[in-house]
Amino acid sequence: MTGISRRDMGRLALAAAAAVPATARAQTAPSGPPIRIGYSMSLSGGLAPNGRPALTAHKIWAEDVNAKGGLLGRPVELVNYDDQSSGAQVPGIYTKLIDVDKVDLVVSGYATAIIAPAMPVVMQRNMCFVSLFGTGVNTDFKYDRYFSVNCTGSQVKETFAKGFMDIAMSMDPRPRTIALVNLDSDFHQRTAESARFLAKERGLRVVYDRAYPPSTVDFGPIMRAVAAARPDIVFAGSYPPDTAGLLRAASEQRVNFQMMGGPMIGPHATAQKLQLGPILNNLVVWDVYAPEPTLQFPGTKELIDRYQPIAARENTDALGYYVPPMAYAQMQVLEQAVRRVGKIDQAALAADMHANQFDTVIGPLRFDAMGEWTEERNLYTQYQGVQGNGIEQFKRTGTQVVLYPARYKSGELRKPFTAGA
Amino acid sequence: MSDTTLPAVKLAAPRRMGHGTFWLASAAVALLVILALRGIGSEYAYFAATFVLQYVVLATAWNILGGYTGYVNFGAAAFFATGAYATVAFGKALGLGLLPCIGMAAIVGGALGFGTGVLTLRLRGAYFAIATLCLSVVLETIVVNWSYVGGSRGAYVMRPREVPWPFDTYSGFLCAVLVVLAAASVAIARTIEKSRLGLGLAALRDDEAAAEAAGVPTLRLKLVATSISGAMMAVAGAPLPYLGSYIEPASAFGLAYAVNAIAMPLIGGTSSWAGPLIGAVLLSSLQQAATVTISSAGNLMIVGVVLVVFVCAAPHGIIGLFRGRR
Amino acid sequence: MDPDLVLLLNGIVSGLLLGGLYAAAAAGLSVSFGMLDVVNIAHPAFMVLGAILVALLWGATGIDPLILSILLTPAFWALGAALYVAYHHFFERRGDEAIQGLAFFFGIMFIIEVGLVLTVGPDQHFADASYANTTWRMGEVDLPLRMLVPALVALSAIAGLSVFLRRTFIGRAIAAVAQDREALRLLAINPTRIKRLAFGISIAFAALAGGALVVVQPVDAWSGHVFIGRVFAIVIMGGLSSLGGCVLAALAFGVVENVTATFYGPSWSPAVAFGCLLLVLAIRPQGLFGRAA
Numbered sequence A: 001m002t003g004i005s006r007r008d009m010g011r012l013a014l015a016a017a018a019a020v021p022a023t024a025r026a027q028t029a030p031s032g033p034p035i036r037i038g039y040s041m042s043l044s045g046g047l048a049p050n051g052r053p054a055l056t057a058h059k060i061w062a063e064d065v066n067a068k069g070g071l072l073g074r075p076v077e078l079v080n081y082d083d084q085s086s087g088a089q090v091p092g093i094y095t096k097l098i099d100v101d102k103v104d105l106v107v108s109g110y111a112t113a114i115i116a117p118a119m120p121v122v123m124q125r126n127m128c129f130v131s132l133f134g135t136g137v138n139t140d141f142k143y144d145r146y147f148s149v150n151c152t153g154s155q156v157k158e159t160f161a162k163g164f165m166d167i168a169m170s171m172d173p174r175p176r177t178i179a180l181v182n183l184d185s186d187f188h189q190r191t192a193e194s195a196r197f198l199a200k201e202r203g204l205r206v207v208y209d210r211a212y213p214p215s216t217v218d219f220g221p222i223m224r225a226v227a228a229a230r231p232d233i234v235f236a237g238s239y240p241p242d243t244a245g246l247l248r249a250a251s252e253q254r255v256n257f258q259m260m261g262g263p264m265i266g267p268h269a270t271a272q273k274l275q276l277g278p279i280l281n282n283l284v285v286w287d288v289y290a291p292e293p294t295l296q297f298p299g300t301k302e303l304i305d306r307y308q309p310i311a312a313r314e315n316t317d318a319l320g321y322y323v324p325p326m327a328y329a330q331m332q333v334l335e336q337a338v339r340r341v342g343k344i345d346q347a348a349l350a351a352d353m354h355a356n357q358f359d360t361v362i363g364p365l366r367f368d369a370m371g372e373w374t375e376e377r378n379l380y381t382q383y384q385g386v387q388g389n390g391i392e393q394f395k396r397t398g399t400q401v402v403l404y405p406a407r408y409k410s411g412e413l414r415k416p417f418t419a420g421a
Numbered sequence B: 001m002s003d004t005t006l007p008a009v010k011l012a013a014p015r016r017m018g019h020g021t022f023w024l025a026s027a028a029v030a031l032l033v034i035l036a037l038r039g040i041g042s043e044y045a046y047f048a049a050t051f052v053l054q055y056v057v058l059a060t061a062w063n064i065l066g067g068y069t070g071y072v073n074f075g076a077a078a079f080f081a082t083g084a085y086a087t088v089a090f091g092k093a094l095g096l097g098l099l100p101c102i103g104m105a106a107i108v109g110g111a112l113g114f115g116t117g118v119l120t121l122r123l124r125g126a127y128f129a130i131a132t133l134c135l136s137v138v139l140e141t142i143v144v145n146w147s148y149v150g151g152s153r154g155a156y157v158m159r160p161r162e163v164p165w166p167f168d169t170y171s172g173f174l175c176a177v178l179v180v181l182a183a184a185s186v187a188i189a190r191t192i193e194k195s196r197l198g199l200g201l202a203a204l205r206d207d208e209a210a211a212e213a214a215g216v217p218t219l220r221l222k223l224v225a226t227s228i229s230g231a232m233m234a235v236a237g238a239p240l241p242y243l244g245s246y247i248e249p250a251s252a253f254g255l256a257y258a259v260n261a262i263a264m265p266l267i268g269g270t271s272s273w274a275g276p277l278i279g280a281v282l283l284s285s286l287q288q289a290a291t292v293t294i295s296s297a298g299n300l301m302i303v304g305v306v307l308v309v310f311v312c313a314a315p316h317g318i319i320g321l322f323r324g325r326r
Numbered sequence C: 001m002d003p004d005l006v007l008l009l010n011g012i013v014s015g016l017l018l019g020g021l022y023a024a025a026a027a028g029l030s031v032s033f034g035m036l037d038v039v040n041i042a043h044p045a046f047m048v049l050g051a052i053l054v055a056l057l058w059g060a061t062g063i064d065p066l067i068l069s070i071l072l073t074p075a076f077w078a079l080g081a082a083l084y085v086a087y088h089h090f091f092e093r094r095g096d097e098a099i100q101g102l103a104f105f106f107g108i109m110f111i112i113e114v115g116l117v118l119t120v121g122p123d124q125h126f127a128d129a130s131y132a133n134t135t136w137r138m139g140e141v142d143l144p145l146r147m148l149v150p151a152l153v154a155l156s157a158i159a160g161l162s163v164f165l166r167r168t169f170i171g172r173a174i175a176a177v178a179q180d181r182e183a184l185r186l187l188a189i190n191p192t193r194i195k196r197l198a199f200g201i202s203i204a205f206a207a208l209a210g211g212a213l214v215v216v217q218p219v220d221a222w223s224g225h226v227f228i229g230r231v232f233a234i235v236i237m238g239g240l241s242s243l244g245g246c247v248l249a250a251l252a253f254g255v256v257e258n259v260t261a262t263f264y265g266p267s268w269s270p271a272v273a274f275g276c277l278l279l280v281l282a283i284r285p286q287g288l289f290g291r292a293a
Helices: A003-018 A048-067 A087-100 A112-124 A162-169 A186-201 A220-228 A240-252 A270-280 A300-314 A324-341 A346-355 B019-040 B043-068 B076-094 B098-119 B125-144 B170-193 B196-206 B208-213 B218-237 B240-244 B255-268 B274-292 B298-313 B317-323 C003-035 C043-061 C065-092 C097-120 C145-167 C169-179 C181-186 C191-216 C225-238 C243-264 C266-283
Strands: A035-041 A076-082 A105-110 A129-132 A146-149 A177-183 A205-212 A233-237 A259-262 A283-287 A358-360 A363-365 A379-383 A400-404 C135-138 C141-144
Touching (some): A035 A048, A035 A087, A035 A324, A048 A076, A048 A105, A048 A300, A048 A324, A076 A087, A087 A105, A087 A112, A087 B043, A112 A129, A112 A186, A129 A324, A162 A186, A162 A259, A162 A283, A186 A205, A186 A233, A220 A240, A220 C141, A220 C243, A240 A270, A240 C141, A300 A324, B019 B043, B019 B170, B043 B076, B043 B196, B043 B255, B043 B274, B076 B098, B076 B255, B098 B170, B098 B218, B125 C225, B125 C266, B170 B196, B170 B218, B196 B208, B196 B218, B208 B218, B255 B274, B255 C097, B274 B298, B298 C065, B298 C097, C003 C043, C003 C169, C003 C191, C043 C065, C043 C097, C043 C191, C065 C145, C065 C191, C135 C145, C141 C145, C145 C243, C181 C191, C225 C266
Parallel strands (some): A105 A129, A177 A205, A233 A259
Antiparallel strands (some): A283 A379, A358 A363, A379 A400, C135 C141
8 A cells, every 4th residue: 555545545534534423533634733753863974874764764654644644633743953963962952852842752863872862851851762773772771761663672692693693503514613893883892792692602712803993994904814813704793884894805805704794784775785786695684674575564665665766866875774664663653652542641651662562664563671672683684696786686585585583584594705706 | 850760560461350350250150140040940041051161161271272372282072072081980980970070080181181291392383283183083092992981882971860959950950060160261261361371371372482582481381281271171071971971982082072172262262261252152052053943964064164254254253353453 | 824924914015005095195285284384184075075076976977986086186276276375365374374274274174074965965975996896916915906006096196296396397396385485486486376286286186085085995974084183194204395205104004004903903003003193293293204393
């Protein structure tokens, strides 16, 4: 069902509503004072490449909700400011949103560095807070109205690298050595910690374990040192600028590892998929979504189809597989809670969010006491059969198959990883 | 011949207000500002004021080394972040609250300033500026690799649950602390400017070789200036972790602090204590307003454009415009 | 061959190649900061501007990025000359270079960066050179063309510049203006015109460096930040008015960074490199190859 036919449905329902008792849910145009949802979003600065698609997904959500009659019969309105990817701006923005703009609800911006500074403000006002892509934010705050739309769950150390290790240990012959290389950043320090912990548990010997700073220009020496340690498998964590560097260096040095991958954020952005092309083959990448048949939930395809033309116009991430589904889900959580509770009551909303399951475009979700998902959903996917640098192959199924978890598995592991050689 | 004698020549420049009087005046203004903000009672007003005052302290501190002494410091962010991380480290190690941490930050910042001075003793002009930039990189690398303060994961600093009497919220308390710090820093800057130390620094700024030849202890004065400036810049950064409860190296060492620390005194006027104050209030209010109105990357564009326009059109800042060339 | 020795050799070779890139970035600054005493902190921003323009043009035409950057040099030369006219008018004439001049370029840097973000967006841009996927091998040593070609092009351009400065009349005038402005006037040469030409050359070099940069890695509007400290460090370490010193310092910088990364881990590379600079400044401020002030 596309947006157009939903509106047609709306008009039909409008006609029908006239003949239906008033107690039935009327799909009329939303009316009354808007429900204002406030937040900061990174539209400029280092986080913007993900912040902008998030905002686009939010806008699509708002349109969808208003087309279906609004929330509690009232239209929703998004009130946001650009935090310029700087955590220092965030407390001020949220203070203004709550005190001056008097928004009804708040959600978070994108990424831990933007979510965390908003917490004291939000906590002081006892508001519900649904966050996006934040890891471990609530560990120190212990706020009971915090909800995290982030697939890593609350036991990052024990579970993040589990998928990677499970896939690796299922190989024949079993690997015995592992190399860990990661960017020095909050997210990747945590994921590396998980890999270290699980490697020890599975009896893998760690032959290389280093982090590199964001200002690194040349990844040759790093890749070479990794290869010189002769690991069977490599667990790497990086962000887009360095992912490209690492993989290029790997390709130039003609590496040959049984398996390589991990939270190498980079191919998640369409531009990198296109640039790296065949170098991605057999890379096992942590992801949150892939256009595979096993990962289709109600509304997912529609969202992607609506998102892509907008992205082309606005010059943001073209495919939209990484951030938009999660951002849309973030708003769906808020929406479904408000519908169930029937009013804007922060305490009731929080109680509802803790108690119930949410059906979102990324699947069913439940939150635990600290607001993380009860069940982590770290996907491990593998790029297979990439040829050349075209974009169409990435829209088809089978290019990025899901290897873990088992219930979403859509393909088999291919080895070794040779960076496209 | 009459019994007239020449009146004794005063060595210090004549001033309109004594040091003590100015300190009292600053204290009074500070109290008024705190009461006014309390009267408004808006959290956002507290935050905006804190944002502006933080820059008042930073800009005033920078100006002691930059404007009075003529040594351009590109590494203001390093000292600022040092103060912030001093709060994190001492808070974690000794459980100290905000106020003692500010004191510790001053000590650490002063030591760092002293060290910088020693390391750059023979450097002048652009060399000194580049050296401070390198210092910033080295410090950031150290902090990123120091897991005790969180390294690249950042550090969480929880606000205490009890708000000190007589403030209504913790933000109000933070804001008041910064008002006091800002008033103190402006008063310190004026005291330096109008004292013998200030005269010595001015001599250094105008012509270092001539000053040395005239017997001004340039090396010692330079060390004093870098230490005081460093201590004050660290004090500006000390409350930062409490503002957002979270800091991480990338934003604490951010270029925005370095640029603003230079732009604000330049726009206001570097030769007087009032310059950084005016420049900081103007530029940071403009930035804060832009953040919540036009709200985009254009905010940073404003800093760049205003800076360029001002240095071209009003090279001695706003103060220079009013007083004519100094 | 002993594996550690192989690592060391490769570390040194890759460091030299990286140093070639740094030399490209620093050469222009060596002219503007080293010879003309203009502290152009926006130099890396110009490099990024060139890199993004090259990436966009490559996307549209498919011509090799380095060739595109060479084609851009006249435009950048003109830009540099115009910028210098403004700088001279507002600052040098008044003798305000010290702080105001610095701040001017700081402002220019911000304007360029934010302007880039507002026009081309925050995402990364890349340009694939046709040789970017090839690696030559000399025994155990790898020479990725992605690094080798830009390094060679940059070094030849620098060699050309060096010849220009030494053999041509204008070139010698530029070198002379660095030493004694007034003497130049006595020879009926307008020093301002010479400096304008020279500053234009320095920005034109930034365009070339931008082309080299985009071949090596994808760039976005803030890519210049990691280079600011490095290029100034290199120019100072090499001794201000010495192009040869600048190249040697750049190569040394690259080797130190890469060898440190190989053996001690990359997280300490920046500190080691800048630590070296601080030491040089503390002990021998005129740089390794400069003349005593």
